Amino acid sequence: MSQHRLYMGAPSPSGHFGDFGGRFVPEALMPACLELEVAFVDAWSDPEFVQEYRSVLHDFGGRPTPITYLARLSERIGVEVFAKREDLAHTGSHKINNVIGQTLLTRRMGKHRVIAETGAGQHGVATATAAARLGLECTVYMGELDTQRQALNVFRMELLGSKVVPVTSGSRTLKDAVNEAMREWVTCVEDTHYCLGSVMGPHPFPWMVREFQSIIGHEASEQLSERGVGVPDLVVACVGGGSNAAGVFAGFANTSARLVGVEAAGGAAVSNGSPGVLHGMKSMLIQDEHGQIEEAHSISAGLDYPGIGPEHSYLAAEGRAQYVGIGDEDVLDALQLLSQLEGIIPALESAHAVAWIVQEAGRDIPRGSTVLLNLSGRGDKDVAQVREILRGRS
Amino acid sequence: MSQHRLYMGAPSPSGHFGDFGGRFVPEALMPACLELEVAFVDAWSDPEFVQEYRSVLHDFGGRPTPITYLARLSERIGVEVFAKREDLAHTGSHKINNVIGQTLLTRRMGKHRVIAETGAGQHGVATATAAARLGLECTVYMGELDTQRQALNVFRMELLGSKVVPVTSGSRTLKDAVNEAMREWVTCVEDTHYCLGSVMGPHPFPWMVREFQSIIGHEASEQLSERGVGVPDLVVACVGGGSNAAGVFAGFANTSARLVGVEAAGGAAVSNGSPGVLHGMKSMLIQDEHGQIEEAHSISAGLDYPGIGPEHSYLAAEGRAQYVGIGDEDVLDALQLLSQLEGIIPALESAHAVAWIVQEAGRDIPRGSTVLLNLSGRGDKDVAQVREILRGRS
Amino acid sequence: MKSLEVTLRDLREQGRKALVPYFMAGATPDWTRHVEAALVGGADAVEIGIPFSDPMMDGVVIQEAALRALEAGTTLETICAQLSQQRFSAPLIAMTYYNIFLHFGLERSAGRLAECGVQGAIVPDLTLEESEEWRRYCDLHDIATIFLVAPSTTPERFARLAAATQGFCYASARMAVTGKAQGGGDAARVVEAVRATSDVPTYVGIGITTPDQAREAALDSDGVIIGSALVQTILEGASPEQTEQFIRSFRRAIDE
Amino acid sequence: MKSLEVTLRDLREQGRKALVPYFMAGATPDWTRHVEAALVGGADAVEIGIPFSDPMMDGVVIQEAALRALEAGTTLETICAQLSQQRFSAPLIAMTYYNIFLHFGLERSAGRLAECGVQGAIVPDLTLEESEEWRRYCDLHDIATIFLVAPSTTPERFARLAAATQGFCYASARMAVTGKAQGGGDAARVVEAVRATSDVPTYVGIGITTPDQAREAALDSDGVIIGSALVQTILEGASPEQTEQFIRSFRRAIDE
């Protein structure tokens, strides 16, 4: 594949990736976004900050995460699959990479408090974790429905010293938790940083979160080289907001690797959505004919988001990355398959990527290809839910 | 501290550590124990095997696990605490080190099946995981009471392709699961390896499991050196059967470091027990005046064991290591403290070690000492239980 | 200069403080009657909220109103259709989130709004930086694009926003989303900051709940915007007559 | 040579196959009457199980019997006290796990057992390698230490175990813990392996459930041990008379 354009560099000064991105926030938040942009640019070019970010992720976060060759799965499907093991990072997913970056930045900006939104609780737990470590105050907004469905994660955050606020507006899920966190941010932006959980929101969040997550792709690229695998034929990751995908893609955006983002079929913003503005960004969204945002539906709470990060919308528009949807049934099968063949119970989110690889091996993925699978998280959080579903069947 | 004796080498040819250890098994199992000993000695001196063991733990198990300096805890208690992060190992605890070793050995011995006992399910899940990876059949024996208390772990093992057999004899907990696994092993020893979960049982298990776990201590020793900390003043680990403690102690047994094993007060085999024979070994046991084994009682299922590995009994008798007991209340406090100060929710087992350090800082542990804490596992498995307990109070 | 601004500047020159109530279109079936009642009661212009599923700048009251409107099938088109059926005696200002216009088509939105008598638009999530295209179409259809400033706005932004806003400058009294609140917030300081750089009429909004608050806000500014406090009475079942009374009580307060 | 072995070799010389039933001491209050009844029914020696909390070599039946005995307060001492109150017409053999003796004291255990007429001891979890001290005390008190061999035993171990065992060699018929089973298992092969290296009497046990199985096992060996099948009838409420009948049915089968 010949390429003339370089991908996944900085967005335009106004935070655009092609037609997408930008800043669509109340004026009250603009100064904070601008301050954050300046602070991030400054920190990210400060070797001391970068070094601290790296060493916290190393000493505390468990990085580098390994690459595991999935021998039995590969044999079964005729494609060589290597898994980047974000499930082994502290708190059980890639979310820690981002929150370590943002909490360090919070301290650097002289703020002593963070707020965050969370769906199932992964990003909330990660934020609460990073905040505890630095002694920052932390409040997490979580849809009321989700606080009930994920009561244990609420307790985890509380154990970590955070306050969890149930959000009762709208659909009482992730989308509304973001709205509520934004609303709250307006009231406390002076001393509080909004620690957004994915490559979404207003500039500089999509870029900043991608940069903090790009450690996944850079590590993976180096690790695959060391193993003599070199550049894989495909890089596959699940996509909710798109942070783990952006993180791993960042290591391969300017190589010959095909990039594939796997969305939940019930929340496939790229495949089934249209351009729109939500949560501070312009991107592909699931919305009705009048521009009202629709609720996403997925077995995995982490993909239950009607949008996608703006850079993904751009990569899709450019044809540099491809986005596909996978349904709940295939996800359950993939979760079981990976567990039984490899001894890794993936998060339901990550199982979407597995499912697509299994489905397309020998079809869209030629036999013998090498595939880098970003295993974004572990399934421990999901086993109770999966158990109920599988029980309901038998 | 001057020392003349070398600790934590191989046991005597008959498997004794001083007065402890040995082999107390039905004759039907003796050939298997002998075969295992030969196989282990052979494998462990084969660089290829050792290399495979290491690389599986690296690529699949997430090793090396980091050392985290617990800055806020250290400041709070006036003692420098470094945590060895076994909670970041695959499946959430040090148990993976042992099962990777034993399953590789199983394959090398030409056996195609493993059985294991489990209490709360940690070792069971780890064994099921390692077995899945190698395509070994796996059956896990688990006290019926525990299968009810830890239904999710039962499901995890099943997801991983293992069979879980509820044990209805005796107290229907861990002790009985070991008995049952031993009984079952008698019937299938030909093609089945018994993958014991701690440094207990008949020779060569205590030695072999310690060797497979000693990677913890060797890594930690090297990591502390690299950081310029050198040999810590104390090495502290919780003790159920004693495998994580043995693993970390192994890196420091012949240094000046004080070694402290923290037992659950309700199952403190060294402090409250007496020598006896159980589960194939001679060691310190909790037993009544007639030699009937008593049930241990602890908030943490993983320490709910009435015995301790024989090498620990020996180290205690020699005065090389010290064993202390910590009660449930202090454990709960320590779990909350570490969560809030450091963003690490420890396993209830590991929280015993934290609790002892917090309790003795400035007392038995002089101010300013450096302490290596072996954080044997993560607390995710325990949050539901802790939540119930804390709720019951408020 | 847009028609709206001409009207509002006239108002100021007449020494009249502007009273601008907010209504969520479609929240009740008789919403247009409430608009009329407000005009009878003394409103100088009216904000017409177009419901959006994710109103990031709104508190619970307006969220609830939007939800009811959406459940009743309200869309930009149904609103425009209703507005077209009558002429109002004061300027209408549309208020909604950017996605609504983007989805309807920016040019088409501006045109359709103008057709039914709307003279201004407030899009709280459309930043100055992202607004160029929208403003172009608004210009074509004589729709004033009204920007907000907030207590957190920096001096440099105050200048740019005050220069860009048309009709009036919307001064947020406090760091908060729409909703009921107490006291005057930072209104005086925010208005002063605008005035330091521009002579555009400057109205205070966000959290003005009582006539007393309105009186105080009007002292320092050119007008006040009443949102949640009014919408709440309507959600609670107020009749158009009660709305008229409500507005009248604010009118009296600011005219004192 | 220990008294027990003298007796059992005599038996063999008389051409009589030994019948050795197992009882869990204390499992029922009248357990000694069952022992007597078995002797009347034709038993040549009796194994007296001493309950242990963690009977690793026992299946569900004997586990249950041990549990009942322990719940009734049975200890090594209560058993010895009861045994001391009478003399039995055939040798008694204690069977339990090593921890019981270790805890009571090895020397004291051997002495106490001998005092109440016990002539042998089977300790299934005491391997030959670990048995030296125990054997020393047994020697002092004329207690035969009986070892088991199993289908998995290697030729080299067969030789050593057969040489070390006293009284008889306990040949496990199958790879299993105590319990009921079907068929003859590997008994013939195991007995042959012992005989290839020693002329010690060799009895077959583990899983002998029916008189037919006993007959078959006795054909190849010098005697049979009946455990779980018998214990189960007692747990189910069998009277001493029924135990006598039970033993008699096995006696008849092996005497055929």
Ligand SMILES: Cc1ncc(COP(=O)(O)O)c(C=O)c1O
């Ligand atoms: C394990 C895991 N993977 C993926 C996601 C989706 O987020 P993103 O697309 O930002 O990686 C989540 C979100 O919670 C998650 O927990």
Ligand SMILES: Cc1ncc(COP(=O)(O)O)c(C=O)c1O
């Ligand atoms: C996290 C953790 N720590 C410690 C233990 C105790 O085992 P050991 O003493 O063998 O390390 C367990 C056992 O399940 C465990 O899960």
